[in-house]
Each structure stands twice: as structure tokens, then as C-alpha cells.
Amino acid sequence: MLPTLPLSGLFIGQLAHLPGDGTPTGMYKQPVDEAWATVDGLRGDVQADRRFHGGPDKAIHHYPAEHYARLAAHAPQAAAALRAGVLGENLSTTGWDETCVCLGDCYQVGEALLQVTQPRKPCWKINARLEVERLSMFIAEHSLTGWYCAVRQPGRLWPGAPVTLVSRPADTLSLAQFNALQAEHRPDPARLRAVAAIDGLAADVAQRLRERAAWLDGLRAG
Template structure:
């Protein structure tokens, strides 16, 4: 984490999966439509009262908290000339001064009474397009690396909409979320980059597994 500016929690939202109507009246069950709350208790599995519809790709201890930078809202709204709803990306925390280029895997933050640790970039899915009624948003998120990211919970505790967030510990390896995203999506054959990512012990287990498999295939070719 390289930014020293104060972090501001702009929006704090949770929500259980519900039916969402999109397109020309189609329906799907999703946890993306979060609602602002004043307070929620954060457990190792996530916020009480929060949930996901598809457990294969969302949720679990390595993905207990979803964070999205507030600055990107302005970027997307300018690009597409349309406003976005609050927590448009299904994030729990919409924050300032915590961009993907500045936040590193393994960084530890105080969040209200809880302590969280960054584990991986968010892998966005097509639900984002349906939620925002924008067929190209997912593609642009992947291109820019403006995905947001996920965290595990090191210490459980209450979080409020006016809670302070501050960096407690910067990870010494300094592998940013943006770099991780770049390797995941755009540089899947870069051996050195993958090794640098795998050197971060705190990386989410699922990413470790995937990156180890990639590395094995790449090194067996040499």
C-alpha cells in the first residue's frame, strides 16, 4: 500500500441473495444487490446478513469481504455517460484512496473493530453487466484491472458505516492487486511474474492453486 492519504468509507453495504430482474424481464438469483447498512458484525466467513448465490466463485474465508475503489465510479460514469447505483459491483466497502495499483496482496487493514487482509483481485462476472444494464462493462473492467479485491478476516468485530479504515501493515513483497490482475488476465505465461505472485504466502488459496498449475505447465514446456 503506497498511498498515505486518509481512507474514507463511502458506502457500507451487505445483502443476501435475491431475485434480480434484468434485460427484457429475465430473472436470476444473485448476491450483487447489496443495501447500505449502519452496522454489521464481521465474522471469518463474512458479514452477518451478507451472502452470495454462487459459492464456487464467491464467498469463503479468503473472500469474506469485497472492496471496490470509489474513484472508479467517476471513471465508469464518465466513460458510459450514465450513473451507477451504490455498491454497483456488489462490494461491501466502497472506499477512497485504496486503488488496485496501491493496495498489495497481504496488506493488513483495521476496519472498525475488525482486522482484514487483502488476498486476491476480484474476478468479475457477467452479473455486473446485467446489474448495470451495460453489456461492455465486464470487458472494460478486465481490460483496466479496475476489479476491486477481496479480503480475509484476521480478527472479527463490528463495522459501522462511519468506521475508520487504516493500514496496519504493508506487505514486504509489494505485489499490487493491479499486478496480480495483470498476470491473471493479460500475462498468463509470464513465469517470473507468476513466481513473484506465488512468493506471497498470503495469496488466496484458489489463486495459489491456479497459478501453481499455470507455472507447472509453463516450466514443463521449457
């Protein structure tokens, strides 16, 4: 089981505009002293493109603060900006990462109960905000993604609140293992179906895994 951690950072944000073409984004978060977690995310937090961000399966983004040192080493030109909150996360902690957090994990943060639904899929907006080419690719390739959570029990959060794992599915895998599986050229279709059945996995991710398994089955049959 994972050790209990303190919530070291809590962030919400309004719409802002990226450098360059001015694309609207909700990545620009500010620290707050408390927030209320609902099934749609933290009250007062905004996402610009609801096709890819937000919603019940991506209600809250949790990112390990220790990753920033590695990102700064990779992109020293942006080191001053690479600090907790800059990648658009809502929650920041030190001590849990993708190697030990698993799909379907349920954990208590203050008064709220959260469930891990999927890793974050980093996109070009990270590159644009920090003005570092291919930074999102580096994050993906090294499984420095953080993760999204659904809110299973709404409640109040605050910096310093205990973050405690309360349950984990019996047959699951870590986020790092899941990222590696998704990167495989031709993974075992049976394994994809098994992962798709993990309790708590985001429904659209599970559907894509089943579709990929069916496509691979077709290749083998052909």
C-alpha cells in the first residue's frame, strides 16, 4: 500500500491564452487555500476544450511535484517556470508517481474520495505554454504524465490535507505499465481486454482498448 501524503498544492484556473496564436486554455492555474471537489471537477476551475479535458472521468488532474526537476533538467531554458501547477494540474504531491499509482486506485483527499481513471495524455499546449518544442513528447515517452481522477465522493480539499489510498482493484496495473502497454506496437489482445475490464478505468479508454484488441485479432486471423 502507498504511504499517506500531505496535499502540497491545490490549483484552479480560469481561461487564458497561449503564447503565439492565442489559443484559449485552462492550463494557467493559481494556488488556492481550499476548493470543493464535485463530479465535474473543482468548483471554479475551467477547461477550454471539453472534448479533451474535464468531464466526470477527467474531473481532477493530479501531478507528482518531483517530476519538475527532471523536466527542468531536460529543458533548462524553461527551468524557472517548471514548478507545481504549471502543467495545469489541480493536485500536487511528492511521493507517489506513475510507477506506484494504479488504474482504479481510490484515495481520500481531505473530505473527497477520488478514483484514478487514466494517465494524462500530454498535448501540444504544454509545448506552447513553456515554449519548448517536443516537451509533451518527452513527458509521454518517460511516463511523467500524472493522472486523471473521477470524484466518487464530493468534498472539501485543502493544502496539507492527508492523501490516503483506501482501495485498489485486485487485477490492475500501474500507470507506468499502462503507458508502456499502450506504446507497444502489437500488444496481446487478451491483455488489452483484461485491462479494459479494470474497475474505474475511463469508459472511453476501455472502449478504445477493446477496439484495438478486435483490430489485432483481425490481423491475426488474416
